[in-house]
Amino acid sequence: MQAMRILIIEDDPEAAAYLIKAFREAGHLADHAADGLEGYALARDGGYDALIVDRMLPKLDGLSLIGGLREQKIDTPVLILSALGQVDDRVKGLRAGGDDYLGKPYAFSELLARVEVLQRRKGGAASEPTLYRVGGLELDRLSHKLTRNGREILMQPREFRLLEYLMKHAGQVVTRTMLLENVWDYHFDPQTNVIDVHISRLRSKIDKGFHSPLLHTVRGAGYMIRDGAR
Amino acid sequence: MMALGKLFRTTAFKLSLAYLLVFAIGAGLVIGRVAWNVKGLIDEQIGKTIEAEINGLSEQYNQGGIRRLVFVIEQRIRQPGASLYLVTSFAGQTITGNIADVQPGALDRPGLTETDYRRPGDSAAEHRALARIFVLPGGFRLLVGRDLGDRETLRNVMSRALFTSLAWLVLIGTLGGLFVARRVLHRVDAISESAGRIMKGDLTQRIPLTGSNDELDRLAVNLNAMLERIAELMAGLKEVSDNIAHDLKTPLTRLRNGAEQALRSAQSPDEYRAALEQMIDESDGLIRIFNALLMIARLEAGQSGADMAAFDLADVTRDVGELYEPLAEEQGVALSIETDTDLQMIGNRELIGQAAANLIDNALKYGLGEGSAPGAVRVAARRMGGRAEIIVSDRGPGILPADRGRVLDRFVRLEGARSRPGSGLGLSMALAIARLHGGDMRIEDNEPGLRVVLSLPLREARVAQTPDTFAPVIAPVPRVAS
Numbered sequence: 001m002q003a004m005r006i007l008i009i010e011d012d013p014e015a016a017a018y019l020i021k022a023f024r025e026a027g028h029l030a031d032h033a034a035d036g037l038e039g040y041a042l043a044r045d046g047g048y049d050a051l052i053v054d055r056m057l058p059k060l061d062g063l064s065l066i067g068g069l070r071e072q073k074i075d076t077p078v079l080i081l082s083a084l085g086q087v088d089d090r091v092k093g094l095r096a097g098g099d100d101y102l103g104k105p106y107a108f109s110e111l112l113a114r115v116e117v118l119q120r121r122k123g124g125a126a127s128e129p130t131l132y133r134v135g136g137l138e139l140d141r142l143s144h145k146l147t148r149n150g151r152e153i154l155m156q157p158r159e160f161r162l163l164e165y166l167m168k169h170a171g172q173v174v175t176r177t178m179l180l181e182n183v184w185d186y187h188f189d190p191q192t193n194v195i196d197v198h199i200s201r202l203r204s205k206i207d208k209g210f211h212s213p214l215l216h217t218v219r220g221a222g223y224m225i226r227d228g229a230r
Numbered sequence: 231m232m233a234l235g236k237l238f239r240t241t242a243f244k245l246s247l248a249y250l251l252v253f254a255i256g257a258g259l260v261i262g263r264v265a266w267n268v269k270g271l272i273d274e275q276i277g278k279t280i281e282a283e284i285n286g287l288s289e290q291y292n293q294g295g296i297r298r299l300v301f302v303i304e305q306r307i308r309q310p311g312a313s314l315y316l317v318t319s320f321a322g323q324t325i326t327g328n329i330a331d332v333q334p335g336a337l338d339r340p341g342l343t344e345t346d347y348r349r350p351g352d353s354a355a356e357h358r359a360l361a362r363i364f365v366l367p368g369g370f371r372l373l374v375g376r377d378l379g380d381r382e383t384l385r386n387v388m389s390r391a392l393f394t395s396l397a398w399l400v401l402i403g404t405l406g407g408l409f410v411a412r413r414v415l416h417r418v419d420a421i422s423e424s425a426g427r428i429m430k431g432d433l434t435q436r437i438p439l440t441g442s443n444d445e446l447d448r449l450a451v452n453l454n455a456m457l458e459r460i461a462e463l464m465a466g467l468k469e470v471s472d473n474i475a476h477d478l479k480t481p482l483t484r485l486r487n488g489a490e491q492a493l494r495s496a497q498s499p500d501e502y503r504a505a506l507e508q509m510i511d512e513s514d515g516l517i518r519i520f521n522a523l524l525m526i527a528r529l530e531a532g533q534s535g536a537d538m539a540a541f542d543l544a545d546v547t548r549d550v551g552e553l554y555e556p557l558a559e560e561q562g563v564a565l566s567i568e569t570d571t572d573l574q575m576i577g578n579r580e581l582i583g584q585a586a587a588n589l590i591d592n593a594l595k596y597g598l599g600e601g602s603a604p605g606a607v608r609v610a611a612r613r614m615g616g617r618a619e620i621i622v623s624d625r626g627p628g629i630l631p632a633d634r635g636r637v638l639d640r641f642v643r644l645e646g647a648r649s650r651p652g653s654g655l656g657l658s659m660a661l662a663i664a665r666l667h668g669g670d671m672r673i674e675d676n677e678p679g680l681r682v683v684l685s686l687p688l689r690e691a692r693v694a695q696t697p698d699t700f701a702p703v704i705a706p707v708p709r710v711a712s
Contacts, residue, residue, distance in 0.1 A: 190553070194556075
């Protein structure tokens with residue numbers, strides 16, 4: 001994972017300090033702006049890979065800030081953080097030009113995973129490859145075929161989409177809620193380990209009988225597909 | 231005095247006064263009109279009599295000259311109830327008659343006239359008469375009149391009747407108004423007093439009924455029903471706060487205990503790590519409960535602002551069912567999904583998905599077969615007239631009829647469920663979501679097992695509304711049988 005330059009626009013100094021420290025520990029570069037106007041100026045000129053914007057900010061609120069950036073044709077990916085975690089607030093945030101939305105309080109692992117995925121989206125949105133390859137696992141998005149070491153594996157449509165999402169973000173942590181959002185298109189919080197069971201089903205299909213597993217559980221965060229032999 | 235002032239200020243009394251005024255004006259008009267008509271009638275009668283006499287007298291004059299006229303008049307004067315007569319010469323000298331004097335100039339106006347006159351031998355009192363002056367050939371003037379004393383008497387009687395009746399009307403009206411006002415005031419005071427006691431906190435108080443089923447009684451019945459509902463809501467609120475206290479304090483206590491325990495006895499970084507992870511799990515659970523509570527509150531307030539759009543309920547039911555299918559399989563539960571096609575509705579797909587997930591989650595948690603019997607959960611989406619129903623049924627222990635209303639309340643977890651994970655908010659949330667969409671939720675017996683039915687209006691039932699202007703309808707809250 002290459003290091004990202006991240007701008008955190010958050011007025012609560014403690015929360016900001018926590019985020020800066022955590023992002024630096026994860027190997028990224030993090031800057032901080034304490035109000036909307038400062039954040040807007042930095043975001044416009046700073047060439048960041050991703051912005052983390054609190055919704056309620058002094059001087060200029062988060063949604064207006066994002067709107068202003070989008071008007072200036074600055075398409076730096078934005079993740080909105082908000083204490084208002086409800087369905088409609090999420091929709092409002094995304095409509096204003098945000099790329100992702102996370103309600104407070106959140107797990108840092110969730111935030112990190114989402115931000116890292118954002119950067120990837122920015123890099124390769126225009127030309128998605130038709131073939132994903134991780135280790136000996138090959139997923140052909142056009143023919144909907146999956147092979148490992150040349151042997152075909154039969155997949156249900158949903159399993160295929162699940163694996164497709166994981167492979168698109170190979171090497172990155174993908175959380176349970178990210179999977180629910182992107183594979184099933186629901187944003188609620190399933191109360192039990194529904195996603196885990198889907199993953200273990202998937203795992204039994206692609207990893208069973210092979211020496212090096214590709215689908216890994218990242219403790220306390222989510223899942224990641226990567227070539228274990230790397 | 232205070233009490234009387236209060237009576238005068240009542241609406242009932244003011245209304246009585248208004249009626250009184252209307253009746254008084256009415257009575258005045260009627261009596262006045264009668265008096266006026268009677269006067270007209272009398273005048274007409276007098277006019278006719280005078281006319282006839284004058285005709286007769288001028289006949290006499292024509293036949294026998296002034297001498298005969300005087301003779302006839304003097305004869306008539308002697309009869310009782312005679313009219314008034316006066317004959318004067320051309321120069322104005324009285325020739326004969328029973329009148330001493332008339333208003334000066336009255337004799338110069340031929341025709342019907344009203345004039346004052348004096349009687350001979352009683353020159354002090356003036357009387358009023360209606361008279362006709364007739365000029366006879368030869369310059370004599372003949373006056374024939376009738377005294378208007380009768381008419382005056384009648385007018386006096388009439389006006390006295392008017393004033394007496396008005397006085398009675400005012401007296402009786404005021405007393406009646408006070409009486410009615412007092413009665414109404416008494417009832418209203420009783421209602422106010424009950425309200426006052428209730429405001430002081432005694433919610434068991436009810437407004438007394440008189441049993442007359444009048445408007446005040448009906449008002450009281452409705453107020454009592456309102457109080458009943460408020461008391462119910464208060465009780466519900468109390469139960470919720472008790473439950474919140476229990477369900478939030480328990481994980482908070484565990485959180486705190488875990489931290490204390492780690493501080494006191496953890497030796498290695500691994501032990502600290504385990505304790506911290508445990509605490510994160512606990513706080514995640516708390517956050518989840520808070521989020522669910524907030525969401526239910528916003529849904530129930532009907533101001534979730536959720537985006538409403540058209541979608542197929544069958545798709546959502548199938549998607550969510552399939553989402554839970556591997557979990558069911560892992561638990562050894564047969565999960566079947568059956569849906570009718572094309573169940574278009576307008577609503578928030580996310581919320582409906584959440585509701586369906588809650589129902590399935592519930593069935594998988596609490597609807598497992600007793601002992602070693604394999605569980606079976608059926609998920610279905612059906613068309614029922616203008617509505618669609620999401621039905622989730624299981625073969626578990628079910629819920630006793632007595633508890634069915636209660637499980638929809640926030641945080642209620644029946645005995646036996648407390649030991650298992652869950653917040654007790656899933657069904658409440660599903661119900662709130664259904665109501666936000668103008669739907670409802672029922673809990674039924676699956677014989678054996680539990681069947682939860684989420685009933686939602688289909689799109690065709692709301693053809694009149696376009697998706698853009700659609701606003702969520704908050705259905706009236708039906709009491710769930712309990």
